[in-house]
Amino acid sequence: MMQKKQRHFWMAQIGGWSLATFLNIVINQLLQPYPGLVMASILAMSLGCLTTLLYRKLIHRWGWRNRSPRGLVIPVLFSVPVISTLWAVSFALAASLFGAWLGIPRAPFLQYFLGVFVSGQMIILIWVSSYFAYHYFTKFSQAEVEKWRLKAIAKEAQLGALKAQINPHFMFNALNNIRALILEDQSRSREMLTHLSELLRYNFSSNNQQLVPLDREMDIVRSYLELVSIQYEKRLFAQIDYDRTLSEVLVPPMVIQLLVENAIKHGVALSPDGGKVMIYAERVGQLIRLVVKNTGYLQAQERLEAPSGVGLQNIRERLRLLFDDKADFRIEERNGWVTASVLFPIEEMI
Known part of the structure; x- marks a missing residue:
């Protein structure tokens, strides 16, 4: 079961961020194309993928998966800007240090930062919402399976005892x-x-x-x-x-x-x-x-x-x-x- 969940996570993680990269490139090309856009998008989304992996580890360490959905609202709302900031800072640093080598146009650090931070909050919010939605769905499904297993075993025990008597x-x-x-x-x-x-x-x-x-x-x-x-x-x-x-x-x-x-x-x-x-x-x-x-x-x-x-x-x-x-x-x-x-x-x- 654990291996299956891990496989599902990595499929969703890689597939989701690949789709986000593709959509980001297409939308930016349509709205405001500029040289180095493709590499900038790939760099930004790659760092976003790594940032959410860190976010996932923190979620596990903090025990958020054991909380009720209501108990997650405030922690998630506070953590999304923090994670988005971490993502934006990492992109701004990478673009400033390696932008010329990657073909990304020069820009002030703040411009790099805001370019990711503004849209990054929505992307991170979608990511964490999807993560917990899948977690609660599988937890609910497993609880339903366990409930029916319990009913089946109790039924078997009851019928077995009656048969013996x-x-x-x-x-x-x-x-x-x-x-x-x-x-x-x-x-x-x-x-x-x-x-x-x-x-x-x-x-x-x-x-x-x-x-x-x-x-x-x-x-x-x-x-x-x-x-x-x-x-x-x-x-x-x-x-x-x-x-x-x-x-x-x-x-x-x-x-x-x-x-x-x-x-x-x-x-x-x-x-x-x-x-x-x-x-x-x-x-x-x-x-x-x-x-x-x-x-x-x-x-x-x-x-x-x-x-x-x-x-x-x-x-x-x-x-x-x-x-x-x-x-x-x-x-x-x-x-x-x-x-x-x-x-x-x-x-x-x-």
């Missing part, structure tokens, strides 16, 4: 366990059906959402754990704990749920005695950390992958698109516990 194995176990409960505990069987419907409804309702409140995500995790507990019974011990002041903090939907599914599948399910799953959230300065811990060893999870088939790479990509480089996702194993943690900036509901 309604696959024949999951549905057979859930419905078969609920059916067995009907004869034993009708109240609990109705409760399990409610959890199943909540789980499916959540997947449908979060279809177009990039972020959801932490409270809502944790409620769905509880519903999932209630359903799974029918199958694992006492082999599964799960605990959810988080500061209620974080209830309205927005989190990517299904990230915690996918990590819990991984923890059960690759931790609890592999042990004859079952295991524990601990889910919690905590504030770390201006960040929030979501943590899912399970008993087990990372060796058994070397090819860890979410049941939805989306996998850890999908979670990493979603975090990158949502939070750029401000998010962190890692999995570690220590003292018989595997810990998956997600860290990203706090963003609350308005």
